[in-house]
Amino acid sequence: MGIQYFMTPKQKYLFDLRGYLHLENALTAQELSDTQKAIERLVQSPPDELPPGIGHGGEGFSNGFSADKSLEALTLHPVTWPIIKELTANKPRFNRGSLVVNTHHRREMTPLHCAGEGFRWTRRYDVKNRQIFTNDIVVFFYFTDVYPGDGGLVVLPGSHKRAFERPGNLFFPNPENPDAALHPALVNVTPKAGDVVIITEMLTHGVLVWKPQNRDRRFLILRYKTHFFQDERGLRDAFPPEVMARLSPETKALAAYAEPWEEKDIVKHDGVTLT
Ligand SMILES: O=C(O)CCC(=O)C(=O)O
Numbered sequence: 540m541g542i543q544y545f546m547t548p549k550q551k552y553l554f555d556l557r558g559y560l561h562l563e564n565a566l567t568a569q570e571l572s573d574t575q576k577a578i579e580r581l582v583q584s585p586p587d588e589l590p591p592g593i594g595h596g597g598e599g600f601s602n603g604f605s606a607d608k609s610l611e612a613l614t615l616h617p618v619t620w621p622i623i624k625e626l627t628a629n630k631p632r633f634n635r636g637s638l639v640v641n642t643h644h645r646r647e648m649t650p651l652h653c654a655g656e657g658f659r660w661t662r663r664y665d666v667k668n669r670q671i672f673t674n675d676i677v678v679f680f681y682f683t684d685v686y687p688g689d690g691g692l693v694v695l696p697g698s699h700k701r702a703f704e705r706p707g708n709l710f711f712p713n714p715e716n717p718d719a720a721l722h723p724a725l726v727n728v729t730p731k732a733g734d735v736v737i738i739t740e741m742l743t744h745g746v747l748v749w750k751p752q753n754r755d756r757r758f759l760i761l762r763y764k765t766h767f768f769q770d771e772r773g774l775r776d777a778f779p780p781e782v783m784a785r786l787s788p789e790t791k792a793l794a795a796y797a798e799p800w801e802e803k804d805i806v807k808h809d810g811v812t813l814t
Pocket residue numbers: 649677691692744745746760
């Protein structure tokens with residue numbers, strides 16, 4: 540089967556120009572309320588009662604996507620799925636899904652970073668025959684609102700096509716000062732609950748200190764590579780056995796390794812419902 544084109548001309552233009560997309564209201568009201576409730580249950584649950592295979596360290600719940608079917612279903616969400624298929628040339632592999640509850644207690648920012656900095660040549664962003672390809676995609680589903688001035692994700696639009704090494708401290712000469720004005724080349728992305736942000740991990744990005752004391756920033760990080768990508772998870776299962784055991788067959792198919800010339804059955808479906 541040839542590749543079908545799903546991204547709108549506007550999405551293609553913006554993703555290629557900036558290295559990310561911010562899609563508003565990606566979740567239905569029902570999806571948003573189901574996922575918000577599931578996350579609240581996870582947050583309230585004592586550490587020894589977390590579902591097997593979910594670890595809570597720092598501000599993250601590793602494998603948090605597998606805590607509830609409403610969260611697991613986001614791996615194949617109708618808004619993001621066609622875009623993920625297109626960006627990976629129909630060869631996606633889902634291989635990581637953490638949930639984050641970011642609060643003001645975390646006082647330091649996450650410095651700017653991106654895939655492909657330094658010696659790593661394995662991550663790519665390319666455009667050929669009017670098609671965008673990238674083998675490292677991160678999808679952020681938001682369950683709470685972010686407003687300008689709150690903090691959170693900052694990106695350097697266009698940096699996924701950089702040709703030179705980023706000079707250290709160029710954008711944050713004084714990273715200890717959370718009140719410093721943002722460098723004009725950076726954009727603080729401010730999604731609202733139900734929005735989704737899709738980036739290529741080639742994009743330079745970081746995280747500002749979260750300022751509100753009465754609100755947190757809750758979001759799911761879903762990572763996709765090509766299904767033949769070799770990283771430390773390589774040919775083995777992307778998730779621990781106790782997580783694999785409760786995943787739906789569709790999610791397992793999405794997380795499966797395949798050879799470069801193969802095409803997984805799961806990509807033949809536009810809308811995938813978990814069974
Ligand atoms: O906290 C965030 O918004 C971004 C985290 C991050 O850099 C990543 O997941 O790659």
